[in-house]
Amino acid sequence: MLIVLSGPSGVGKGTVRQAMLAGNYRDFQYSVSMTTRQKRPGEVDGVDYYFRTKEEFEHEIATGGMLEYAQYVGNYYGTPLKYVNQTLDRGKDVLLEIEVKGAMQVREKCPDGVFIFLTPPDLSALRSRLAGRGTEDEATIDSRIKKAATEIAMMENYDYAVVNDKVNLAVRRIERIIESEHLRVPRVIDRYKGMLAKADAVN
Ligand SMILES: Nc1ncnc2c1ncn2[C@@H]1O[C@H](COP(=O)(O)OP(=O)(O)OP(=O)(O)O)[C@@H](O)[C@H]1O
Ligand SMILES: Nc1nc2c(ncn2[C@@H]2O[C@H](COP(=O)(O)O)[C@@H](O)[C@H]2O)c(=O)[nH]1
Numbered sequence: 066m067l068i069v070l071s072g073p074s075g076v077g078k079g080t081v082r083q084a085m086l087a088g089n090y091r092d093f094q095y096s097v098s099m100t101t102r103q104k105r106p107g108e109v110d111g112v113d114y115y116f117r118t119k120e121e122f123e124h125e126i127a128t129g130g131m132l133e134y135a136q137y138v139g140n141y142y143g144t145p146l147k148y149v150n151q152t153l154d155r156g157k158d159v160l161l162e163i164e165v166k167g168a169m170q171v172r173e174k175c176p177d178g179v180f181i182f183l184t185p186p187d188l189s190a191l192r193s194r195l196a197g198r199g200t201e202d203e204a205t206i207d208s209r210i211k212k213a214a215t216e217i218a219m220m221e222n223y224d225y226a227v228v229n230d231k232v233n234l235a236v237r238r239i240e241r242i243i244e245s246e247h248l249r250v251p252r253v254i255d256r257y258k259g260m261l262a263k264a265d266a267v268n
Pocket of ligand 2: 072073074078098099102133134135137142143144162163164165166167168
């Protein structure tokens with residue numbers, strides 16, 4: 066199952082994902098994105114992002130290497146296609162943490178994905194989270210907050226909205242969504258088809 070988690074910058078997507086991976090629900094693989102933005106202190110290439118030049122990123126786009134991509138506050142961000150395909154083929158859930166324009170491209174290509182929008186309790190919480198993170202200057206925080214309003218207006222295109230008031234509560238809400246999505250009859254039938262195909266191959 067492809068799980069897409071969006072929400073304005075600073076809402077806490079990365080924090081919630083890390084809390085999920087540190088807790089009981091770890092049954093998904095995180096897709097590391099590619100970006101042309103500068104590495105922040107402590108970020109590691111291949112772990113936080115694949116940090117690439119604009120030319121390298123554009124080469125990936127031109128050669129069909131991206132599932133989706135978008136420009137966000139002056140930089141490219143995108144999802145490498147190969148990892149997503151390989152991981153889904155292995156029967157694992159994949160989590161994408163991406164902004165709204167990219168998510169809508171994924172919606173077109175993978176309509177049976179699960180699209181979750183993480184919202185802040187209010188815009189002032191968003192600003193104080195971004196400021197508290199200390200990774201952007203004041204002007205960049207302003208650009209990101211400005212973008213947040215249009216991003217929140219895109220929420221109607223998602224399947225679920227989750228408020229990130231408290232990290233542990235947001236984690237629980239997302240886990241419940243994933244668990245019940247796994248029980249949807251078309252997905253269960255798909256899993257049975259896979260099992261039956263394997264049994265046929267053995268007999
Ligand atoms: N529920 C919460 N309550 C208070 N602070 C939070 C909460 N969730 C996250 N934060 C804090 O908000 C800041 C931004 O969180 P985080 O980096 O996870 O956001 P993000 O949505 O992944 O941002 P970006 O899209 O820019 O990567 C961090 O300092 C984090 O510790
Ligand atoms: N469309 C995509 N958006 C992405 C991807 N990876 C991250 N993002 C989003 O970009 C902004 C800014 O991120 P930051 O790390 O510079 O704070 C944020 O909304 C991310 O979710 C991607 O692969 N595709």
